[in-house]
Amino acid sequence: MDEKRFEELWERAEAESYATKLSKEYPAWRTRRQRTMATAAIVLVMAGAALPMLSNPTQPTYDIACNRSGFADQYWVDVADQLLKEV
């Protein structure tokens, strides 16, 4: 082990021991912080999931049913559009 590595390990040990001390002396603070972080994570995930719905409000939303899988909704929108243009 060289000096640099020792310093790294020493700093880590100090940080970890300080965290252990804090968690023992202030357990309520630790659980509250975990809860806050968990809530923030859930909010972020849900916001991310909702983003596509909000990202382009002017984009028309279509309700499409198809008896076969493998067709993109946009395919049928295009077909409906092109049929009218071709006639």
Add this chain to the structure above:
Amino acid sequence: MKKHIFIILALQLMLLVGCSSNDGKAGKGTLYKQYASQPALTVAELSNFKLNDSITVNVVMVQADSDESWQKLKDSLDIRGTEGSVSWLGNIDNPAIRTTWNGKPVTRVVASHPRHTVGFYRIDNDEQYDALIDYQLNNI
């Protein structure tokens, strides 16, 4: 703790409402059900196809998967010829019957030979009838 649970539940409810609001009428129409049950036909029902900023129509598209099924579909709708596209106003209950616009619900039928596809555009009122014509004229 209760506060956090409440926030999570509220967010989930909002997300659920946002998703379920997309549940429309597609796939429930008589025409869709009639063709969707037939083999060798791919059928799609599109609710609220936009003709302009305020007018939409419901469309059912039937695509034949083979030459045989296309010929059968053509025969059932009395479609003649083999090239280009044909269009007519069809009776709402039986689109094969040609009719004229008299303010009552009809179906604008557009059949494309090269695509082996028929589109049924439901028209319920004057606004939709005019918008459909405008849509076609503006896109020539």
